[in-house]
Amino acid sequence: MSGRVVRGLALLVVVLLASGCAAIPESSDPKAVEWVDEGNTTTPINPPPSGTDPLALVRSFVDSTAAPASNHKAARLHLSTGMERNWQPEPGMLVVDNVDTIPAPQQRDTPRGVQLVSLQADKVGRLLPDQSFQPETGEYRAQLRVEQRPDGEWRITEPPPGLVVSENSFSATYRQVPVYFLDHDSGGVVPDLRYVVSQPVSTLPGRVIDLLTSGPSERYRGAVNTAIPEGVHPKTNTSEATDGALEVNLSELGEVTPQTRKLVAAQVVYSLQSVSSARVRLKEEGMPLLPDAQDLRPTDVAEFEGTDGAHPDAPALAVVDERLVYLDRRANPVPGPAGSGEYDVLRAGLAPGGDHLSAVTRVPDGVELRVGGFGSTLSPLGLRGNNMSKPSWRGDSEVWTAVDGRDVVRVRSDGESWSADRVDVRALTGGEPIADLRVSPDGTRVAAVVGGKVAVSGIDDSDGRAVLREPNVLSGPNDTSVTGVEWRGSDSLVVLTDSNAAPVFDVSADGYQWTPYTSANLGQPLSVVTVDPGRRVIVADRSGLWEARDTNDVWGLLQVPIGGGSIPFFPG
Structure with missing residues (x-):
């Protein structure tokens, strides 16, 4: 992500907050020290160390802006007297990494005691006014004007218009x-x-x-x-x-x-x-x-408590050689035509309760979606295309799939029959193809692989029509492309990438935290990811199915007689 080292959040470091009183000695060289005292927290707010040069001053300013105490007093102490009083940063906070400062070219009319400083960094994301996080990528550049006071100390006279915060400071200040x-x-x-x-x-x-x-x-x-x-x-x-x-x-x-x-x-x-x-x-x-x-x-x-998993009695299944089998040590076919070979099953999904099954099946001119009772005949819905994503259930009476990477369709039951309607995904895709699509266990959001990135969007169906609004685009590490996604819970995802060094990540649903799983034992390309109700992650490569329960686990071979070309899945 923007060239930074991918890691989990570290949000347990002491930060500054709340009000205090300034003690300024009466002299020609004041040094403000503000004390914040709430409960057991007593933290001084000091000005930059004496003799700080312009480049270090700007870096210190970026480190200090995360602290909100006394209207960002720690950051204001880096500013000139007039700017300290009048600075009104825009709402929100841009989080950056790899912060660097270099002297900017001086203009001919630049007076002595003035230094222009170029601030360069990689964007990580933005803390929005509602305290949610929105990932951003790209390079951040700004030019700050720094002037020398009569006492020889440097202070910023032209700061950026908004709060720009180093990631280390943000993770230390916010939880x-x-x-x-x-x-x-x-x-x-x-x-x-x-x-x-x-x-x-x-x-x-x-x-x-x-x-x-x-x-x-x-x-x-x-x-x-x-x-x-x-x-x-x-x-x-x-x-x-x-x-x-x-x-x-x-x-x-x-x-x-x-x-x-x-x-x-x-x-x-x-x-x-x-x-x-x-x-x-x-x-x-x-x-x-x-x-x-x-x-x-x-x-x-x-x-x-949210429905963060399937019914405990619902079975785990897998598509093997275009038939549906149980994902266990015997791998017996499931009852009905989905297991007998009557249908050429390419992908399938089981409802959380285990009573209903959806399957993408091969037909002479492409694929079609079928839905019905588990172990029974699956009725075709007249929904066809060249390709469909693995069906994803929203509760026990609604199933979603992406058709030909362009359209998203949801199929709903009224208790007697199933009907399909298209979902408005214009905000989600931006014209890019959809490679994978999964509905969250609680039914409120969709995670999709769009253009090599993960897009997470809320499902707004308040007027009866489903619309995916305001997606949060979660960009992975530099030079990697996302190839698959699955919900690990209601607030986290498992993401597959094309990277050999870090092929699998645990990702917070807002995209701030990307924690890599070990790559040991895995080989690219990874074709499938699924998560069981106990949050065990299973991925498939060419050699077999591999499981891990934690990002620190070494991937172990799943002990089932099913090869790497299969498509395992759990209810949901």
Whole structure:
């Protein structure tokens, strides 16, 4: 990614936050020191070291802009007196890597004591005003004007118009948190990845609740819902009570049903679990939100946990020699024409409940999609093309596929028959072909391989038509092309690339974190990736099927009598 070393997030370093008071001695050479003291955090905000040259000053400025304390005081101390007071950076934050500074050519009329500095870096992405992350690629260039003060110290008089932050500073200052909203049918909670300042730890829960009550990130507002009525916000600070419970006191919800109150509780409890292990004491205007449950843990709202996997009894399957077999040590054919050889099965998908099967089958003029009960006759839908992606189920009554790399079709059941309609994918593809397409386990998003990159888009079907809006394009490491994708959970993906050194990655759904799996035992090209309900990853190369449970695992050969030319898959 933009030439930087790919690695996992490191978000546990001390950062600066909140207000303090400046102590400036009365002298002709002031040195401002601001102290931030919240809870157990007491961190000085110092100006750049005395004697810092213009190039080092600009690099230090880029490192300091991530800290939001006192309106980015640490960054302002790098600016001239007038600019320090008047600097109003644009909303959002550009994250960059490989930061370099070089002297810019001086103009003829440049006065003494002025240095133009060229700032060069690789773009990593942007923290948007709603605290979500959007990957970006390419080179960043800016020219800053630095002037020497009468005391000999250099200060920036013309900074960039927006916040430009080094990746190291960003990862040290911000922490990724999943904030939970409701899936498309409001039956369970789903994560929306956001970023909050990680220190002081005592105020983390309050920041998460502020994001929760502000609603989903802009990109997913049409794909997810919330049970929290508009205008409802924390009535008091989210804080720990004397008995250790975490108190969340919301303003009045209005006339809402008991079920809505339970959904609100699920959103709050699941959103807080990544930043606190305390039980949650949820209130409305100082009174218990749920009259029969004062203190809550995730187990108390487990009925709303997202559908992040298939039914435990649903089998794992594989397409082998155009027949469907069980993915086990015997590899017996499945019942019905999909296993007998009556259909020439090229790809298939099993519904999460295990009762319905979809298959892309060969026909004389191309391929067609069939859907039906598992073990039964699969009915053709009249949907044909030259090629179709592996079917991906959205619940037990809806299946998606990409046709000829151009159109995305979803097939839905009304309980009696199946019908197909096209999905609006113009925002997703930008005219590029779709090589792979998978619906997230919670049914709110699609991940697709488009033009050698991963595009993640929310599914907006609020008016009955499915539209994929505002895709987040996740670019992999330099000089690699993405060849396959699968959801590992509701907030992470497994991505295949054409790289020999790093053929498989674990990727956060927003594209910030790319963590490589080991390449040991794998050979290119990798043709298939699938993930079981326990998050075990299985990939196929020419020699066989390989499995790994963690990015640090060495790939082990899957002990089944099925070769590398097969297409294994799990329900979903």
